[in-house]
Amino acid sequence: MGTKAQLTQNRSRVRRDELLAAAIELFAEGGSRAITHRAVAARAGLPPASTTYYFETIDDLIREALGAHVEQWTTDLTTLTNVEFEADVSIDDAAAFVTAVFAARGPEVAALELSIYLAAARVPELRDNAAEALGALETLAVAMLERVGVEDGAVLAAAIVALIAGTALRRQSGQYPERTEALLLSSAIRDLVAAHVLGAETVDRTLAELRKAKA
Amino acid sequence: MGTKAQLTQNRSRVRRDELLAAAIELFAEGGSRAITHRAVAARAGLPPASTTYYFETIDDLIREALGAHVEQWTTDLTTLTNVEFEADVSIDDAAAFVTAVFAARGPEVAALELSIYLAAARVPELRDNAAEALGALETLAVAMLERVGVEDGAVLAAAIVALIAGTALRRQSGQYPERTEALLLSSAIRDLVAAHVLGAETVDRTLAELRKAKA
């Protein structure tokens, strides 16, 4: 058991990051099966032994690579949350914005995050990262809702996050064309927001009337 | 390259299925990394060489195991779709039913389907299976909507499916307690249905009013 890397030198921190990036690439291409010490080192253009110097075990490497990636994603989401808009934002603008962000990330990239959320189920160390990323997405949704005039949008935001995640997942199966997924998403968001604005009583009443109409 | 198994004997079909079941078990426990010829055979209580007799390569084994599992899930969903209800089903009953089905499948089992939908992105052979399963869930949603009096629920059902899938995914991260997820899900379903019943004009008008109120 060699002593652990201490990363006091600049160059070594860079190399470590390169290894993590290479691992993410391989994971995206071929899943966790594609991540091996040798493959990661080769992808990063480094000698085979470099991975064992920086990572205790291969599982540590995978864990850390996935964790680092989802942290970056969390950061990106936070940045998006703080983007300044012109004062006048309609709900359609907001939905279009969210949908555009959704669509801009290709399915391949989205698959990465989804994989990480799933991996979190089996890897406790990733659970906080996953929850944080989903929380950041929720915060983004809350911010967008505020911009269009919805102030108490916490619960609504959670629903929208589920909607986005589910759409991202279905997208992977290719059941619907990309364009259709985007339309479905933004229209469902609009519906959820509208129901929220109308309030619980209106929703209850509407559903009660639906029931009566059926009889 | 030995000749392929032809499965003319009953015993051999049984063994093959046992191997597939063992593979799914291992996958659920440790992901695709846990699926090896030897591990699968050992789990099924069969000799190590049995896997190579029935499956050309290990990837074929994984593919087929995941495919078989999701097909079973599709069948289950179709069965649920045809369940008879007492004539009088309220939207709350329907939402509760869907949520109960959701909750009854533990997170671990749900993770399996989610993994398969994701794997479909990289494995073309699984894509049809995945789309079929999502389609079956959508059909179930359509059937439930019809029971509560919504006739033109195709698009609405697609949104609900996304909602369910996204909730299942978020559940894996443990961000919210199980109970909260269930409440969020059924309340969001109610909102979506209500918005659908109210119609596009009402939704548009509501959102327009929200915009005015903001100014």
Add this chain to the structure above:
DNA sequence: GATAAACTGGTACGAACGTATGGAACCGGG
């Protein structure tokens, strides 16, 4: 119940795996 085909399972082999080692190369603090 005989026979050809299919299945079984002990065994084996090369490749790729994770991991360890130790001297050479390198860098940052003094």
Add this chain to the structure above:
DNA sequence: CCCGGTTCCATACGTTCGTACCAGTTTATC
């Protein structure tokens, strides 16, 4: 600029992997 610790990397070891082999056994068919 020099020294001590850090980082690098060629190499190696034991393990486990995927896959192949084939003599022996069991099965479906007639």
